[in-house]
Amino acid sequence: MADDENTGLRVPERTIPIPAHLSPAARGFLSVHGSPGGWPALGDVAGWKARLAAMDAMMTERFVPKTPVPCAATERNDGGVLSYDLMPEGLDPGDRRLFYDMHGGALVMGGGEVCKARAQGMAAKVGARVVSVDYRMPPDHPYPASLDDCLTVYRALLNERDPAEIIVGGGSAGGNLAAALILRARDEGLPLPAGLVLLSPELDLTESGDTFHTNAGIDPMGTLMLPNLLYAGGADLADPYLSPLFGDFTKGFPPTLLTSGTRDLFLSNTVRMHRALRDAGIDAELHVLEAAVHGNFGGGTPEESSLDRDVRLFCKAHWGKA
Amino acid sequence: MADDENTGLRVPERTIPIPAHLSPAARGFLSVHGSPGGWPALGDVAGWKARLAAMDAMMTERFVPKTPVPCAATERNDGGVLSYDLMPEGLDPGDRRLFYDMHGGALVMGGGEVCKARAQGMAAKVGARVVSVDYRMPPDHPYPASLDDCLTVYRALLNERDPAEIIVGGGSAGGNLAAALILRARDEGLPLPAGLVLLSPELDLTESGDTFHTNAGIDPMGTLMLPNLLYAGGADLADPYLSPLFGDFTKGFPPTLLTSGTRDLFLSNTVRMHRALRDAGIDAELHVLEAAVHGNFGGGTPEESSLDRDVRLFCKAHWGKA
Numbered sequence: 001m002a003d004d005e006n007t008g009l010r011v012p013e014r015t016i017p018i019p020a021h022l023s024p025a026a027r028g029f030l031s032v033h034g035s036p037g038g039w040p041a042l043g044d045v046a047g048w049k050a051r052l053a054a055m056d057a058m059m060t061e062r063f064v065p066k067t068p069v070p071c072a073a074t075e076r077n078d079g080g081v082l083s084y085d086l087m088p089e090g091l092d093p094g095d096r097r098l099f100y101d102m103h104g105g106a107l108v109m110g111g112g113e114v115c116k117a118r119a120q121g122m123a124a125k126v127g128a129r130v131v132s133v134d135y136r137m138p139p140d141h142p143y144p145a146s147l148d149d150c151l152t153v154y155r156a157l158l159n160e161r162d163p164a165e166i167i168v169g170g171g172s173a174g175g176n177l178a179a180a181l182i183l184r185a186r187d188e189g190l191p192l193p194a195g196l197v198l199l200s201p202e203l204d205l206t207e208s209g210d211t212f213h214t215n216a217g218i219d220p221m222g223t224l225m226l227p228n229l230l231y232a233g234g235a236d237l238a239d240p241y242l243s244p245l246f247g248d249f250t251k252g253f254p255p256t257l258l259t260s261g262t263r264d265l266f267l268s269n270t271v272r273m274h275r276a277l278r279d280a281g282i283d284a285e286l287h288v289l290e291a292a293v294h295g296n297f298g299g300g301t302p303e304e305s306s307l308d309r310d311v312r313l314f315c316k317a318h319w320g321k322a
Numbered sequence: 323m324a325d326d327e328n329t330g331l332r333v334p335e336r337t338i339p340i341p342a343h344l345s346p347a348a349r350g351f352l353s354v355h356g357s358p359g360g361w362p363a364l365g366d367v368a369g370w371k372a373r374l375a376a377m378d379a380m381m382t383e384r385f386v387p388k389t390p391v392p393c394a395a396t397e398r399n400d401g402g403v404l405s406y407d408l409m410p411e412g413l414d415p416g417d418r419r420l421f422y423d424m425h426g427g428a429l430v431m432g433g434g435e436v437c438k439a440r441a442q443g444m445a446a447k448v449g450a451r452v453v454s455v456d457y458r459m460p461p462d463h464p465y466p467a468s469l470d471d472c473l474t475v476y477r478a479l480l481n482e483r484d485p486a487e488i489i490v491g492g493g494s495a496g497g498n499l500a501a502a503l504i505l506r507a508r509d510e511g512l513p514l515p516a517g518l519v520l521l522s523p524e525l526d527l528t529e530s531g532d533t534f535h536t537n538a539g540i541d542p543m544g545t546l547m548l549p550n551l552l553y554a555g556g557a558d559l560a561d562p563y564l565s566p567l568f569g570d571f572t573k574g575f576p577p578t579l580l581t582s583g584t585r586d587l588f589l590s591n592t593v594r595m596h597r598a599l600r601d602a603g604i605d606a607e608l609h610v611l612e613a614a615v616h617g618n619f620g621g622g623t624p625e626e627s628s629l630d631r632d633v634r635l636f637c638k639a640h641w642g643k644a
Contacts, residue, residue, distance in 0.1 A: 008337040008338055008339040008340060009337065009338045009340075009352075009539075009540060010335070010336075010337050011335065011337070011338060011539045011540060012335050012539060013333065013334050013335040014332075014333055014535075014538070014539070015330040015331065015332050015333070016330055016331045016333055016532075016535045016536055017330040017535060018330060018331075019530065019531070019532045020530070021530055030331075208341065208342070208343055209341070209612065210338075210341045210584055210585065210612055210613040213336075213338045213339060214536075214537070214540055214584065214585060216336070217331075217333045217334060217336070218331060218333060218536055262532055262533055262536065262589055262590060262593060263532065263536060267584055267610075268584060268612055268613075271584060271610040271611070271612055272612050274609070274610070275609075275611070275612065275625075275628055278609075278628065278631075278632060279628055285607065285608075286608045286609065286610060287596070287597075287600075287608065288589075288593040288596070288608060288610060289593070289597070290531065290532055290590055290594050290597065291532040291590075303597075306597055306600065306601055309600075310600060
């Protein structure tokens with residue numbers, strides 16, 4: 001096999017227009033969406049804490065609503081692990097369906113009020129009760145603390161309800177933890193949920209997929225290798241509990257919905273997982289949004305409403321069928 | 323809305339490696355796959371004929387087997403329209419399932435022996451009888467001659483069998499004609515087939531999708547605007563019979579499987595059609611191959627076998643259900 005350095009494809013500098021057929025909201029998002037910038041050096045704990053606090057403040061400004069939303073929020077505590085329990089207004093109290101959500105944020109941020117606010121958005125999206133775990137994160141708590149916390153709450157939920165009543169999911173880093181949760185739950189002999197929802201999932205912390213190259217500079221999100229290493233804390237990035245893409249799916253896995261965008265750095269993560277699941281005989285469906293970057297268009301566009309509808313349809317079709 | 327020229331994204335020159343996780347065959351294909359080169363000027367009929375003859379000779383060399391394949395081929399003639407009828411060896415003669423195939427070739431080539439040979443490949447892929455229409459093409463026969471021929475054979479097939487026994491499909495330009503055939507059949511009051519298979523389909527002759535830009539220079543296939551204009555012969559490229567992506571799918575459309583690759587120039591065509599069908603409430607499934615260009619990896623790789631399996635599963639699930 002020829003050497004990659006020699007056979008790699010040289011692509012000249014160019015300008016990529018914003019597609020005219022997108023909604024005005026999606027076009028507006030693509031025209032102003034900037035890069036999040038770089039990360040501190042790996043050993044600079046104080047630098048990481050300052051940077052992550054600043055990013056969380058930005059996410060709070062962006063995601064936490066200024067006025068109350070029609071979704072009651074209470075807190076759970078399962079063996080010291082905090083999570084938010086969101087009950088959309090008007091939901092039948094006898095409705096047993098639950099979406100168990102892992103929040104995003106590059107495995108290093110997005111907890112607390114941001115986690116709660118985004119879980120309220122997820123509850124509105126799926127039209128069901130949501131529990132979202134406020135898992136521990138680096139730099140103080142590297143792997144496996146986050147995944148341990150996700151498992152702790154999953155075990156507690158299984159004590160309260162039938163696994164068929166639970167759908168597990170998450171976006172970005174939350175997709176990593178949701179898929180890793182499935183692998184660990186299966187390996188530990190726990191029952192699996194009725195379904196899995198992976199929204200532009202960070203399934204490969206080694207970043208080996210082709211779109212990490214082809215969409216570099218097109219998706220404003222750059223490499224997350226530094227947060228990945230901070231999260232791993234010395235563990236092997238290619239371990240399936242850290243990079244679920246490399247798991248063995250022939251030993252049992254729930255029906256899975258996956259979403260991405262054509263400009264998404266994680267498009268390869270998504271389509272590779274879809275193929276791996278199909279190859280293992282798992283029911284898996286793929287949805288890819290035209291011109292969408294990681295995180296799509298920031299939410300609220302007609303394009304994203306179309307995707308939300310398919311997430312709802314998937315959940316509705318699978319709840320009760322584990 | 324800001325002007326695209328000003329808000330477009332500037333992407334610097336870079337080298338894109340061949341992914342190490344691909345099969346050796348797929349890596350080999352990506353390392354040598356070259357660009358097909360340019361096209362003659364639109365009015366240069368002799369130039370087009372010479373160029374298309376040369377391309378067809380190349381396709382004959384590539385696709386037509388040197389030794390007989392286990393698939394009996396006969397010819398049909400329906401009102402002057404030639405098509406090939408392929409019966410894979412060992413198929414039960416009472417098996418009524420039929421795949422009606424439109425061949426690829428940028429709407430300007432790929433007929434004759436190439437059409438027959440590739441239809442034999444399709445018969446092996448779907449494990450069923452295939453009829454492939456050797457439709458008329460430009461420069462002598464611009465739109466609507468090709469589509470008329472596809473309809474003529476479809477009408478003849480409907481005289482012989484139940485529409486539920488027919489699945490329609492095609493790759494690239496064949497995907498254009500297959501989808502346009504559905505729209506015209508519906509508009510003319512004909513019954514629809516049990517399913518539609520669109521393999522990296524050329525659904526938008528205006529080339530408005532984002533991946534015509536993001537994957538330019540990454541997929542060795544360049545723009546096909548000149549063949550598109552030659553095909554249209556003055557007709558509106560955005561007419562749904564020429565660009566089925568712009569059709570109205572709420573008035574009836576069969577269950578559809580769509581495939582593409584992350585490096586494919588037609589990825590936007592594919593995912594936009596998938597979303598449009600889902601938005602119209604049509605059963606549609608999407609499969610995207612990691613790092614695959616238009617035409618995937620030239621055939622025969624493990625990656626493509628995985629895709630072929632899903633095409634077979636789709637056909638098997640839908641035959642008999644129109």
